[in-house]
Amino acid sequence: MTDPLLTIDGLSIDFTVDGSTSRAVDRASLEVMPGEVVALVGESGSGKSATAMAVLGLLPRTATVAGSIRLRDLELSGLDDEQLRSVRGRRVAMVFQDPQGALNPVFSIGFQLMEAVRQQDPSLDRAGRRARAIELLGQVEIPDPESRLGYYPHQLSGGQCQRVMIAMALASEPELLIADEPTTALDVTVQAEILEVLRRLRDRLSTAILLITHDMGVVADLADRVVVMRRGEIVETNTAVELFERPQADYTRELLAAVPRIGLRPSPTALDPAAPVLEVADLVVDYRSRLRGTFRAVDHVSFTVGPHEIVALVGESGSGKTTVGRCAIGLAPISGGHVRVGGIDVVGASVAERRTMHRTVGVVFQNPAASLNPRYTVEQTVSEPLSVILGVRGRELRERVVGLLESVGLSGDWMSRYAHELSGGQRQRVSIARAVALEPKLLIADEPTSALDVSVQARVLDVFRELQSSLGFACLFISHDLAVVDSLCDRIAVMQRGRLVEYGDREDVLTRPGDDYTRRLVASVPVPDPVLQAQRRQERLAS
């Protein structure tokens, strides 16, 4: 048996802020073998990122580190900055979550790559550095690397920026690559490609990878071994196949059960043929800018949402799905076509009609941190539409607010809290309570769970489902996550670059996709099962 490349032994990290100390990591121990991919899994706040930062000595000054971190025979904890710098970037490299934010926008990627190469080997001349930069771009499978050297980060897509970041990390031929949520900010099809790049790098260069992620699908796709963290402690360490088949810790089981999967739900009942609540007909949205000309965000899109029906609008970032949702609430400029809410056309609605329309439409936004007024308590947030729009007062108001909050699982003491005192999932449940306060006929939910951890997401989706069946509103559910969509929706509309490429019953779209893009989208969703995922990868490569 070979010696481990990285050994973390009894690592504890405490953060001291304003005199109060909180423990982020509690006696964590793990090993990474040469050429191995180890996934560090956990929800936000579990200490997974802090552990990785500790390896490179990148923790803020407020952190106190105890325990031992060894890279082969070199003890890393306790090294000063000078000594750490010889490890950072040379023997251990890091890839961050937001690739566009991690690249310097004012230099070309070629310049930044050559800079990284020079850092590693100052003896190389200009031509040598250039050749090495091209070689690195080739390794991360960027097409036509020579001409791409002169590109600036804003000219590249998020996926390509992430490849450049990986190439820069590889410049020094590190023994260990730490990837902190490398695909979280990317669309699923791009995520699949980046994971493929990482896998082949491991096979070719035998670089060990410490992968930090919250996505069990990504784990199943790439990892050899998995370390599960919760509240700073390691609760389980196992091989990937074992972990998914026979999870040992209760927490791992809960985590796996909370992951939404495609194809677990029976087919829905037949649709209500009554008049649709939302009718989008031939919708066109153009954004005009003097500098860049006209940009068509939505291109002749038509679909309907019937009463009591949940229709999913699926697509990658920039596909125009959010714009369609905003059109329905009158927040986006409609250049052509019609959007009818409860029979009233959004374009040219009178003030009175607009008011009724607002009353029949509720909205839940994506970002739980920004969707509540920070100066309002939970009670004020939920009671405002009731008191201002409906004029409910006094005891009746209070009873209805309590009822609404109970229906989303918040009660009692929570009423007097402010948004910053709530967790992300709780905030999102308050948003849902506020959105359904006026008993809308239509609810527009724009990525309501994409900023949440899986177990929290599962609970919010439960709340959503219960409310939908008890209140019976129609819903336009905008999402990029096909697994979530599958667990919730009746029909699916798939958008790509402003166009509607597929629209039909949930089962048809997901199991028998008619469009090429939909097929690629469905195939790219990682499945939380390493064996199945390997099989799917083979199929994808063969096709």
Place this chain on the structure above:
Amino acid sequence: MTEALFDTTAPARSGRGMWVRILRRPSVIVPLAALGLLLLIALLPAFFAGLFGNGDPRVCDLSRSIDGPEPGHPFGFDVQGCDVYANVIYGTQSSIAVGVLTTVLSLLVAVVLGTIAGTRGGWADSVISRLTDIFLGFPFLLGAIVVLNSVSERTVFSVSLVLALFSWPLLARLVRSSVRGITGSEYVLAARTMGLSWWRVVTRYILPNALAPVIVVATIMIGSVIVSESTLTYLGIGLESPAISWGLQLASAQSKFQLAPHLLLFPSIFLAVTVLSVIVLGDSLRAALDPRRNT
């Protein structure tokens, strides 16, 4: 099964004491105490001026001109033979009045115009933004000289008005950018989709969240306005006698300060302490209210 991952009861709250925590900082307490004292002096000048027995700033004895400090006259006498201490104490009132009045006036204008520009956008935004640019591009001293020379009477109110005329654009820009940022946030979108009126959205959602950085800058502005007032008065275009102010005292000291440094020293100390307290307070408020430091 996911129930276990959820806290179902609210934990004991600890976030309520933010203002208490801010008030405990020494960089807040010290300037706050100094300002409190100065405010008391401004409100009750007669009481403070009378502490040493010669409380009337207009009782002057020309034979005592520029005499140094002595018992009963701790700061000595000025050129006219008046008690410097009583004059400095009475001067506090007009300096602080100008500072506060100017800031309140420009804050009012800035909030109204900045909010309209920030929420309405379009041509209203263009017009207001160009207007602020024009005022920002105006040389302040030149403008002040022209305007102050054309008003008939230069009192605390008229001087404040002129100073406010030239200091609102900076605040208006700040309000506009702050309001714009908040207007685009999701909770404002949510409020608009609920069908709340523009007025309610602005007063309940946008302004309470947009004003924190503006208030901080306005606090610091009080200090710079007091300095501007003294500068204008020193140049002979600010307050005029019989008004009493630190600027007037500094102006009258300019010819004699080599013989009698106390004429310059005491009004300057009061001026410096006031401005320093205001600026330090503004700065520490800015630090304390910064959300990135209170996670």
